[in-house]
Amino acid sequence: MTVSRALRDPDKVSVKTLNKIMAVVDRLGYVPDPAASALAAGKTNVIGVIVPSVTNNVFSDVMRGIYEQAEGSKWQIQLGNSRYSPIEEENLVRTFLSQKPAGLILSGLDQSEVTASLLKSADCRILQIMECGPDPYDMMIGFSHVEASMAATRHLLEAGYRKPGYIAARLDPRSQRRLQGFQNVAEEAGVFSASRVVTTPRPSTVTLGGELVADLLSKAPETDAILCNNDDLALGALFECQRRGLKIPEEFGICGFNDLEMMAAANPSITSVRTFRLDMGREAMRWMRNALSGIEPEEQVIDLSYQVIPRQSTARRARG
């Protein structure tokens, strides 16, 4: 019993015995069995993380932040990939909950009803990431996708573009909200046209960005700028415009979303909406750790906001 205490909470054991115990632990190479611990304690050190994609740069940045803050702590990350499917998400939540995790981190606001009820009755902390919205299960950290794309659209209008279009692939709930933000601002400015919105259920790639722009320009040749649902599409759009000899930013403006590192390196550099993905992962894990140590936050929702980064690709009116 004293050994168990020494290993889990050294302060509860006298220095003398602690040293003795540690010496023996080292000599024997003893490592506690987490399964036995989990069984006896009825809980684990596992924090489940469910993301819709492991390949998407956005989520890998978030994961990096999470892993960074988990490293060295007693918390173990268990990663699940829901592949944008609410049903797979539901299964993962079920599997994770059966492991009696200390916490669960999952993406977005749009869980299935069953998932929602599982989460509500779950005996662990729940943290939603990627998005801000009302009614968190417990904790929530992210930003408003609607507002972010509204800001980007306003930027296009301020730069002097008057026939803006929107391209998007795989419309997950967050993408839909971004499209909504675009539509909100464009409609209010009286420059919205449904024929300048091109979407596809296919997963987004750079190549697809080119194809969507080609599609858009054949349907609505008047288009003078596009807001892209993400940076891969924006890069593909840039290449396609270059192949067509379209002058960027004079004849055509391009704005991405997320501000991946390559946006600044491109030629011309590409305007994008910066999102704080690494911070989101870091803060999420830090928050979870605190909550699990009894340090409660003041707010239930943290909004990390976003930042439009204007670059050459939309500098129609004099700008770097």
Added chain:
Amino acid sequence: MTVSRALRDPDKVSVKTLNKIMAVVDRLGYVPDPAASALAAGKTNVIGVIVPSVTNNVFSDVMRGIYEQAEGSKWQIQLGNSRYSPIEEENLVRTFLSQKPAGLILSGLDQSEVTASLLKSADCRILQIMECGPDPYDMMIGFSHVEASMAATRHLLEAGYRKPGYIAARLDPRSQRRLQGFQNVAEEAGVFSASRVVTTPRPSTVTLGGELVADLLSKAPETDAILCNNDDLALGALFECQRRGLKIPEEFGICGFNDLEMMAAANPSITSVRTFRLDMGREAMRWMRNALSGIEPEEQVIDLSYQVIPRQSTARRARG
């Protein structure tokens, strides 16, 4: 006991009892406790996966393949991020082994001595991915990085380039072997010059690709082509060359490594060495599953090879 059997191995139970059991399981929403199972059985359904990076596209493709093949099976993936550090890898191996995993998938050939001895005495299947080499601990699937970069270098020479350079960031062991492959072929052809090799310990980014090319061209202005250690660098190199007004492929050839999807979409499209990352992940997990079901492979090492994909960026001599 019969319930336990029914849930783990339904064939061992009569159809009648099985139905009765399942009905009750459904009604009660019973879910077995994996911790208790692990403790009693002395083993788990966990397959540990250790990768050096969760952000790098290469590894995320591999992970996608692994998750894809794990999905729906009884095997649980537990992901660890060693961040290119042999010490963190060692810690992760220790942590994973304490969980009595069924298998362990890890990257490369270059484990620390301690890690190696842990693995050798481990009571689980070991699968090395990313690279082929001699002396697998158990199973191994990947390709030869030396040969792949040798082929790429030969391609540059065949395209007519005579002053090839090499740029690389963060020289992990695989990158070093790629550089070695470049050097092998370049030296044999009598076109190697150490001044045309530029490396940095910083992690690779698109921006860095541009900086490395700038660096290279200031040190060795005669350089007429580069082999890039990966595609991010190649893309950055392309942008930087465009900014300098260098004609690609006529004045300067660019070849990447891995053939990320964006290489084909770029303008001009960028030559690269295709590696079969998704397949590697899939086959790794499939192989592991088979091995754990007693189906042993014929070989201990599977070489997935590679493929040079010539594109516009190196088409100095008439080519697409």
Added chain:
DNA sequence: AATGAAAATGATAGCGCTAACATTTGTCAA
């Protein structure tokens, strides 16, 4: 030195499964 309270340590039971073996039931040939 005696006292009491806090700190440290120890004894006991049990978490929910499964391995191993024991027993019961079913099946088929003689």
Added chain:
DNA sequence: TTGACAAATGTTAGCGCTATCATTTTCATT
């Protein structure tokens, strides 16, 4: 119908920890 054997089911013990409570030690205070 019986016996022999296989299939199905049941019994028992224990995996390695931790919660809980009991006991012992420590130490400041009188």
